[in-house]
Amino acid sequence: MLEATLTRDGIDARVSELKARREALVEANRYFYLQPTVGPVNHRATMADGRDMVMLASYSYLGLIGHPRIDAAAIAAVEQYGTGAGGVRLLTGTNDLHERLEARIAEFCKREDACVYSSGYVTNLAIITGLTGPGDLILMDKLDHASIVDGALLSGAKWRTYRHNDMEHLEKLLASAQGEYNTILVAADSVFSMDGDVMDLPTTKALCVKYGARLMVDEAHSIGSLGETGHGIEEHFDMVGSIDLKMGTLSKSIPSVGGYLAGDAALIDYQRHMSRPFIFSAALPPASTAAALEAFNVIDDEPWRVKDLHRIQEFYTDGLKAQGWDTMDSTTCVVPVLVGDEGKTMDLTRMLFDRGVFVCPIVHPAVPRGSDRLRTCLMSTHTEEDISQVLDAFADAGRELGLI
Ligand SMILES: Cc1ncc(COP(=O)(O)O)c(C=O)c1O
Secondary structure, three states: OHHHHHOHHHHHHHHHHHHHHHHHHHHOOOOOOOOOEEOOOOOEEEEOOOOEEEEOOOOOOOOOOOOHHHHHHHHHHHHHHOOOOOOEHHHHHOOHHHHHHHHHHHHHHOOOEEEEEOOHHHHHHHHHHHHOOOOOEEEEEOOOOHHHHHHHHHHOOEEEEEOOOOHHHHHHHHHHHOOOOOOEEEEEEOEOOOOOOEOOHHHHHHHHHHHOOEEEEEOOOOOOOOOOOOOOHHHHOOOOOOOOEEEEEOOOOOOOOOEEEEEOHHHHHHHHHHOHHHHHOEOOOHHHHHHHHHHHHHHHHOOHHHHHHHHHHHHHHHHHHHHOOOOOOOOOOEEEEEOOOHHHHHHHHHHHHHOOEEOEEEOOOOOOOOOOEEEEEOOOOOOHHHHHHHHHHHHHHHHHOOOO
């Protein structure tokens, strides 16, 4: 089996299968990937062909891309440090910007310390492979991000998934694992990136305490967006300090690149010495580090951004529901619009594009068959005019396709 997939013929077969699928989508005017924008992406974006569109697919929930203070911090870092870190964090790559960013993240997350990695994806690999291995068990929500799944696969630990946000199922798995493993790690997304719903932190935490498991939460979509001041899921549930391994990205509300783990000082020190991406992959470059650092300051200095985001997400979601769309269980700025059919999802995307709205279709295998959808994302900078344009486009296209 392994040999067969490694032959050149196997590679050729895969490459030509993808090529045929892509060409068929292009031919049907249903190919929406890799579309270049020019200039900073905010609530509106300019496409490479010059078209101005409402951006309804960006993870930049607080609209901080192009923020003058953040841009200035990045430019000053290049002037002072140049463009590269020159090595891996453990050896020659650490500079004082990294240390300042880590201290600022620890403060923001209300933890003793934090360490940063070169992407959010790599951070999840680093945490899970650094802290678990053979003899351990990882329990993951079925809808956890691919980077958690990949970390579990790489770690050598045993792993199982529980049904999405199903606390009875999680308890069953925890109960049956008692006495069988050295460590049990429960890992969940805070806001699920395809469904826009929120993990049940109170029950998950209670179960972890009851069964002696460690809790890791991925805050990729909750930093900046959840909680009254955007400090994330612990603020949302008023449970500060409840997560053992608090992971987040620097690529969504924080307009940079990278990821972090915040936690107890000894644990973070361990990760700095033992997690492979800290040892074998280059450190964050100065511009990205300085931009991320300033972005945490901006979130705290401009609290109106989080309030605007919450207001606009309610305005938008209520508008969609009033038209008859199913937004699933979303209560956040990530709002799925359920279509349930791959072809119609693609057609809806095209019709919205033609009406000046940039959206992303999410179809099988990214989601189960029959739950094909658009995944739409709000930004605090969206105006009511932007959202009215979007809602008008949804109403027109939805009626034409017989979806509402
Ligand atoms: C829940 C979640 N975790 C981790 C990641 C990876 O983060 P990054 O894109 O910063 O590598 C993503 C990216 O979309 C995500 O949605």
